[in-house]
Amino acid sequence: MSAIDTLPPLRQVIADHGLSAKKALGQNFLLDLNLTAKIARQAGDLSQCDVLEIGPGPGGLTRGLLAEGARRVLAIEKDERCLPALEEIAAAYPGRLQVINGDALEVDPLVHLTPPIRVAANLPYNIGTELLVRWLTPKDWPPFWQSLTLMFQREVAERIVAQPGSKAYGRLAILAQWRADARIVMSLPPEAFTPPPKVSSAVVLLQARPEPRYPADAAILSRVVAAAFNQRRKMLRAALKGVAPDIEDRLRAVGIAPTERAEQIGLEQFCALARTLEQS
Numbered sequence: 001m002s003a004i005d006t007l008p009p010l011r012q013v014i015a016d017h018g019l020s021a022k023k024a025l026g027q028n029f030l031l032d033l034n035l036t037a038k039i040a041r042q043a044g045d046l047s048q049c050d051v052l053e054i055g056p057g058p059g060g061l062t063r064g065l066l067a068e069g070a071r072r073v074l075a076i077e078k079d080e081r082c083l084p085a086l087e088e089i090a091a092a093y094p095g096r097l098q099v100i101n102g103d104a105l106e107v108d109p110l111v112h113l114t115p116p117i118r119v120a121a122n123l124p125y126n127i128g129t130e131l132l133v134r135w136l137t138p139k140d141w142p143p144f145w146q147s148l149t150l151m152f153q154r155e156v157a158e159r160i161v162a163q164p165g166s167k168a169y170g171r172l173a174i175l176a177q178w179r180a181d182a183r184i185v186m187s188l189p190p191e192a193f194t195p196p197p198k199v200s201s202a203v204v205l206l207q208a209r210p211e212p213r214y215p216a217d218a219a220i221l222s223r224v225v226a227a228a229f230n231q232r233r234k235m236l237r238a239a240l241k242g243v244a245p246d247i248e249d250r251l252r253a254v255g256i257a258p259t260e261r262a263e264q265i266g267l268e269q270f271c272a273l274a275r276t277l278e279q280s
């Protein structure tokens with residue numbers, strides 16, 4: 001393995017700092033620095049960007065991001081055992097790495113970041129979807145981030161990029177694809193991680209679109225899609241009964257048969273339905 005910096009190999013870092021992986025914190029570490037540099041490159045040219053990283057752990061991806069030229073990295077890590085290792089990285093890249101010891105669901109990173117901002121992370125599996133939904137559903141668009149380069153369990157990655165008619169298609173696909181361009185850019189087997197998780201993983205790149213793909217009110221679209229997919233096996237006229245009393249007429253008005261199921265309906269039609277509800 002060739003070195004990307006002059007810091008010790010990650011296996012040594014883990015041994016030196018006693019960083020045995022904790023399952024409760026979703027700790028599956030990437031120890032191959034060539035691989036973490038490759039993930040960092042998926043985020044594009046970072047030289048003019050601040051990068052937000054969630055869960056740096058022993059710092060494999062952090063080192064990849066810095067070696068690939070990120071202007072600054074802000075890393076939020078819950079496990080305080082990782083802090084000494086991260087301090088060594090900060091010392092090797094003076095002024096370019098800030099570490100916050102805290103819970104990514106509670107810390108507001110924006111006060112510490114200067115735009116343009118990109119997000120890159122090998123996310124802890126237990127909070128990955130929740131963070132993604134938050135990043136995709138801010139009140140105002142465009143969001144604080146230009147792109148998200150995120151490692152997920154393969155099954156979650158597939159839900160993000162899913163197309164109508166597939167089993168993986170649902171609320172996450174619609175939220176992701178309405179206001180961002182999303183694609184899987186890397187696939188990783190369990191053995192890429194220490195310890196290996198039970199399932200494969202994938203890196204998804206989401207690039208924020210300047211405007212949503214189709215006009216719609218975010219809150220109404222969100223409500224319609226949540227109701228439609230909450231009862232995904234029901235016909236839409238039943239699943240959406242609570243959304244509007246005349247839902248059958250509204251469905252027909254935008255070319256959706258009331259007997260269809262949510263998984264057959266594309267993003268454009270969901271947005272059209274949301275627009276008719278705006279006028280009620």
Ligand code: SAM
Nearest residue numbers: 025028029030055056057078079103104122124
């Ligand atoms: N980035 C490292 C890597 O790629 O080797 C570690 C990735 S590991 C999948 C997830 C990391 O997120 C762990 O270091 C874990 O301690 C941290 N983590 C878990 N829950 C967190 C939370 N709520 N806020 C911040 N970090 C968290």
